[in-house]
Amino acid sequence: MSLSEKPYRGRIAPSPTGYLHLGHAQTFWTAQERARAHGGALVLRNEDIDSTRYRMEFVEAMIEDLKWFGFEWQEGPDIGGPFAPYNQSERREHYLAALERLIAAGFVYPCVCSRSDVRAAARAPHAADEDEPIYGGTCRQSRKSEIGDRKFAWRFRVPDGELVSFVDGNLGPQSFLAGKDFGDFVVWRPDDVPAYQLAVVVDDAAMQITEVVRGEDLLRSTARQLLLYRALNWPPPAFYHCPLLRDEAGVRLAKRHEALSLRQLRANGRSPAELRAG
DSSP: OOGGGSOOEEEEOOOSSSOOBHHHHHHHHHHHHHHHHTTOEEEEOBOOOOTTTOOHHHHHHHHHHHHHHTOOOSBBTTTBOTTOOOBGGGOHHHHHHHHHHHHHTTOEEEEOOOHHHHHHTOSSOOOTTOSOOOOOOTTTTOOGGGTTTOOOEEEEOOOTTOEEEEEETTTEEEEEEBTTTBOOEEEEOTTSOBOHHHHHHHHHHHTTOSEEEEEGGGHHHHHHHHHHHHHHTOOOOEEEEEOOOBOTTSOBOOTTOGGGBHHHHHHTTOOHHHHHHO
């Protein structure tokens, strides 16, 4: 049975690196509405994998703010569920198992390049909404036995020249050329932490998510993740990317927009119904 034939399972997956803002709420609300429209389940996943950036106070605030806004989920870190744990920090064994499969099949290679090295040698300009420039391939032929004691990342080798295409549920047909629109990407960081691209694929597959609803800034990441799904021989979910909410200057909302955080809006006397209507 394909994912499209299974009962609908959606998810919202915030990171506790700051207070949730109105842009998060808009995208998450779309995810909830789509889950309800399909008579399906909504999963809350706490993406707290990066211990250098998240704080426990943001985890508590995240759940409190989501409930205040009107979100209801059927599985999550606060209520459990059949695919627990729902905190990424407790799911390391799942990520390691996937990494080992990628290593064994030759899809990844060790890379000693720092972020500054990659940016300096990038084959294409750094896109404003992307967190990874095009990698120049410096370490493509490297082997772990040659690295010694140096820190390294595991980087996924993309099939240069292959067009990765999918039909987005909101934005329609999308295509990205591997090696040109995106390059070899990190799946395991030098500080021994799984990177976003790998962690989200592992979790969405393990939790049997049938549709991923998120912001349109992650369209290129979808192409990367589709390659990971294929390498791991897992069926990918459907994707639905939402327009980003922007401020008066046209800049997309981020956690630095404290005035538009759900917490601050609540303190200012705004009601969830008023915000949802807006």
